[in-house]
Amino acid sequence: MKKQIKLLSAAILSIAAVACSSPEKMAEMAENVTVKCKPAVLEVVAGEINANVSVTYPEDYFHPKAILEVTPVIVYEGGEVKMEPFVFQGEKVQDNYQVVPSEGATVSKNVNFRYLPGMERCYLELRGTVRYKSKTTDLPTQKVADGANTTYMLVCKNGKVDYKSDNYQDVINQTAEGQILYQINSSNVRNSELKSQSIKDFQTALEEIKSNERKSLISTDVIAYASPDGKEDQNEKLSDNRSKSAEKAFGKVTRKNPVDAPVNVKSVGEDWEGFQELVAESDIEDKNLIIRVLSMYSDPAVREQEIKNMSAVYTALAKNVLPELRRARFIANVEFKNYTSEELLALIESNIDVLDEEALLRAATLVKENEDKLAIYKKAVEKYSSARAQYNLGVTYILMNKLAEAKAALENVEKDADWYNAMGVIALRENNLDAAAEYFATSSNQSAKENSAVIDILDGDYKAAAEKLAGLESYNAALAQLLVGNNAPAADLKCDCPNAAYLRAVAAARMGLGATVKSNLEIASKCDKLAARAAKDVEFSQYR
Numbered sequence: 407m408k409k410q411i412k413l414l415s416a417a418i419l420s421i422a423a424v425a426c427s428s429p430e431k432m433a434e435m436a437e438n439v440t441v442k443c444k445p446a447v448l449e450v451v452a453g454e455i456n457a458n459v460s461v462t463y464p465e466d467y468f469h470p471k472a473i474l475e476v477t478p479v480i481v482y483e484g485g486e487v488k489m490e491p492f493v494f495q496g497e498k499v500q501d502n503y504q505v506v507p508s509e510g511a512t513v514s515k516n517v518n519f520r521y522l523p524g525m526e527r528c529y530l531e532l533r534g535t536v537r538y539k540s541k542t543t544d545l546p547t548q549k550v551a552d553g554a555n556t557t558y559m560l561v562c563k564n565g566k567v568d569y570k571s572d573n574y575q576d577v578i579n580q581t582a583e584g585q586i587l588y589q590i591n592s593s594n595v596r597n598s599e600l601k602s603q604s605i606k607d608f609q610t611a612l613e614e615i616k617s618n619e620r621k622s623l624i625s626t627d628v629i630a631y632a633s634p635d636g637k638e639d640q641n642e643k644l645s646d647n648r649s650k651s652a653e654k655a656f657g658k659v660t661r662k663n664p665v666d667a668p669v670n671v672k673s674v675g676e677d678w679e680g681f682q683e684l685v686a687e688s689d690i691e692d693k694n695l696i697i698r699v700l701s702m703y704s705d706p707a708v709r710e711q712e713i714k715n716m717s718a719v720y721t722a723l724a725k726n727v728l729p730e731l732r733r734a735r736f737i738a739n740v741e742f743k744n745y746t747s748e749e750l751l752a753l754i755e756s757n758i759d760v761l762d763e764e765a766l767l768r769a770a771t772l773v774k775e776n777e778d779k780l781a782i783y784k785k786a787v788e789k790y791s792s793a794r795a796q797y798n799l800g801v802t803y804i805l806m807n808k809l810a811e812a813k814a815a816l817e818n819v820e821k822d823a824d825w826y827n828a829m830g831v832i833a834l835r836e837n838n839l840d841a842a843a844e845y846f847a848t849s850s851n852q853s854a855k856e857n858s859a860v861i862d863i864l865d866g867d868y869k870a871a872a873e874k875l876a877g878l879e880s881y882n883a884a885l886a887q888l889l890v891g892n893n894a895p896a897a898d899l900k901c902d903c904p905n906a907a908y909l910r911a912v913a914a915a916r917m918g919l920g921a922t923v924k925s926n927l928e929i930a931s932k933c934d935k936l937a938a939r940a941a942k943d944v945e946f947s948q949y950r
Contacts (some may be wrong), residue, residue, distance in 0.1 A: 429536035448553025452866035482528035565831030572767030584608025593647035654736030
């Protein structure tokens, strides 16, 4: 029995001696070396491929006097790229390389490659060379990973840029007004007041409203006042009586042209608001002092007394201001129907000069061709020096990808949040990510926030991008979620365009839904670029 044990021990020692006796034996026994790569499928992040490769050398494998060079190599359709080799040494080598002892060890190294087009279909391999004294022996090449995943490159880099909005009103509220004046402390309407120019103008306006198909009379207000001199209670009663006489006068004024709309009668009492307006518009020497008194005191009696204390001022007021406040106003409330979209489109072709700034800005939103938008915005700039049209010119050029023209158009535009975002989009399209990031950070609008998420994706900060785009139903928002492991938004993306279909196909592939992958790739393949990508995309390797 003891003899058998001695023979077995001798056999084991013999095998060990053979295993490490020469570099040639290291090559022959290379199959005993275990190699792992994390990730197993390579991934491109921020333009680089990074992975960690672990090599486990078994006991009695590494020759104690050998030096091993291991070269990581990416092999792809366009050729291959090599890293500088990692160098290891046996425990008896007198050098400064990493030692691999004869009892075995696991060595981990990070590999890094700059992405080059074509690396979508590639693999990572390790090439080893053993040196011992004057002999050099190549180890069998070992493939360690496939790849590389470039899904983040699906990000839409056009950038979101917004037009300045117009203030065009489909319906414009207008008024037409006339008034009658009363004598002091009287509520009787004099016949001369019913024939005044103010009333004649009001009657003419009513006739024009009826004849104009764009105008509709909605209501009419009859509002009576008393001037703010005398006792407040007496003025309240006087204003009430004036409202009654004014209502009767309104009936006479509109007898030949009846008003087919509600008539609202109102008594205001003392007209302090009208008083302040007339004083502000007057050339009375101490008008600022009067206005200051009005702001200091709210009690009507105190106001009146303080003003009367300025005797010279009060004399001017009694002559030029107070008589104008003993009145009743007739106000026609009108809705004017502005040009319809169809009319605006017709006018920009036939008579563009009749359109004001707001109409031009609205018309530009109605045309489909960017060249037509440019023409309309240029007209608004030329005719009205429109700052919004000037900015919108820049936006249109951006959308046309005419970036030099866009910069020129935006050169003298106010540097607000929209401007910084627009400049950021230009920088993004020029692939100047540092400048783009700075512009977006300076801007405070939502579009800049969404655009900065694009840079996060390109920089490999998928979590930050997902947070910025959280809650949005957009292509880039769905992509950001996909990159952080949430497939649902991409799978549910509501859009029939090829890009959205491609993203749905990626989500379906990760969820193992082969039929959904196929149906969406059929849509995506309508775009030649996406069809070519799909043929190489590692996301779909199991479906090819």
